[in-house]
Structure formats: structure tokens, C-alpha cells
Amino acid sequence: DANPTKVLQQLMQHDVVPEEFGGDTLVVRVSAKARTGIEDLLESLALQNEILDLKADPKKPGIGTVFEAKLDKGRGAVARVLVQEGIVRSGDVVLVGSAYGRIRAMFDDRGKPLDKAGPSTPVEILGLSGVPNAGDKLYVCADLRKAQEVSEQLQIIDKMSRPAQQQMSGLDAIARALQKDGAITVAVVVKADAQGAVEGLKQALTQLSTDKVQVRVIHGAVGAITETDVQLASASNAVIIGFNVRPAGKAQAAADEQKVPLKFYNVIYEAVDEMKLLMVGQLKPTFTEKALGKAEVRQVFNITKTGLV
Secondary structure, three states: OOOHHHHHHHHHOOOOOEHHHOOOEOOOOOEOOOOEOHHHHHHHHHHHHHHHOOOOOOOOEOEEEEEEEEEEOOOEEEEEEEEEEOEEEOOOEEEEOOEEEEEEEEEOOOOOEOOEEOOOEEEEEEEEOOOOOOOOEEEEEOOHHHHHHHHHHHHHHHHHOOOOOOOOOHHHHHHHHHHOOOOEEEEEEEEEOEHHHHHHHHHHHHOOOOOOEEEEEEEEEEOOEOHHHHHHHHHHOEEEEEEOOOEOOOHHHHHHHHOOOEEEEOOHHHHHHHHHHHHOOOOOOOOOOOOOOOOOOOOOOEEOOOEEO
């Protein structure tokens, strides 16, 4: 029952006007199920390339854009990047958003190792100090120390731009506000293991807003829950939602001290359902997760036929 024309009409409501309706947005109708339209898509891309005269200089320092990033349990921060200018090589020092590092390994779209990647090549890179956001720019740098300095400056700017209002924290403030008449705002900090999960949670939670209760995601990012996240939540009267991630360092102790509620999920709908209950004041008894121990990985061994130990 697919109706492509209806989809195009809905896109026009968001100022995306297809060429067939008098706009400037190229639209090619494809079907993976019927295996149709792929040749038309390739021809249209080639034609657009000629019309726009798209060219890239492979001799320039490497530049790219992140289209997905996640925190992998075995490999650390992983960024998927489209190279747009120059050459990106394994071993290069890069600045990606507010993260930096030396590329430890690089893979193509089929998971095969790469030594270098030129313009218009999608790659997956490992070795970053943190998880960047989708849309962040990648720049190849000549000096690791300089990249670190720029990264630290960007982190300071990002921290200063966040809201810093002091209010009563956590669920207590929300519960009190729910008892009053009129609209209130429930603030949420979202941390997840992948950028796609962050965006999905932000959209799902925001759509819960009603006339009486507004859900506002004040911060969403990839990676473990940090002390900075706890401080932001404390200052903004927010609940922290962790999706497939856990607190790092002293974040749990800081949350306990500042009475910032931490909620952990691995299914988006569970987070949405519990937020609904919180909004109507029907939250069930809280289940507390008590850690039995803590370990630190000191070294990783790669053993043939066994894997990582």
C-alpha cells in the first residue's frame, strides 16, 4: 500500500519541494523489493555531478563529515565518516568535533582494513578520545598536541554553552510540579551507545509532550554517563537516561551525592513507557541497581582462534 506521491506531498510541508512539483529537490523512486530504480538513481547522481561540477582535491589535508558514531564495548569510540577532501590515512592525527586521536585502524563499508581513503569514500575509524556527534567535521592534523589543545578548547566552549540554572533536583521537583495546576517541563539528559539511538530517544520522548507536561531533552550525546552530565542534570532539574551505557568514573557517586536520578534501559519503548508513568504521577516503586564490584581493564590480548582476552 505504498503511496510515494503522498510521501512527496508530506515532504513539501517541511519545505522539501521535488523537481516534479516545481522545486529543486531531485527525487528518484526506487524499490529494493522489486529491484527497480537503481539504474535511474545512478544516472541521476552522475548527471548532478556534471551539472554541479563536483570535484575534490586529493592533495589537500583530509576533511570529512561524521554520519554515525557509537561507543563499542570492544573497540572504544567508533566514528563512521565520509571523506570529502584530501586523503585520510591510517595513523593520521585527526580532530573530529571535540574528540581527537591518532587513527588506530580504518575500515571500508564491508569491514575490510584500509590504509588510506580518498574523496567520496565512507570509512569507519578507531582511536578517538571520545565519541563525536553526527554532523561533526573531521580534520587531519599535523600535530597530536595541537589537536588535543583545540579539542580541550571546544569542550570548554560546549560546557559554557549549556544551561546553568540552579533548581531542586530530580524526581522530587517533578513530583511536586505534577501536583500543581498548569503546565510543567520535564528535563531529560540522554546518553546512548550510538548516535542513532540518541536521536531516536530524543524524538520519542519529545513526542510525549502534552498541554500540561512538556518533555525537553536538554542534552543528548553518545558515550558513558560522566560527571559533567550529572552536573548539567543537577543544575537543570533533569533526569538522566542511559541507553546501553553506564556511569563512568565518579559519575555514580556524584549522582548519589546530588540526588540526580539515573535510569538505565536497553529498549527504547521501556524508557518511553516509564516516562509516561512519571508524567502522570503513577511511577511504580523504584528498582535500584546496586553494583557488586568494579574492575579496570589494564591490558587486552589478541589470541589467535580465541579472540580478545
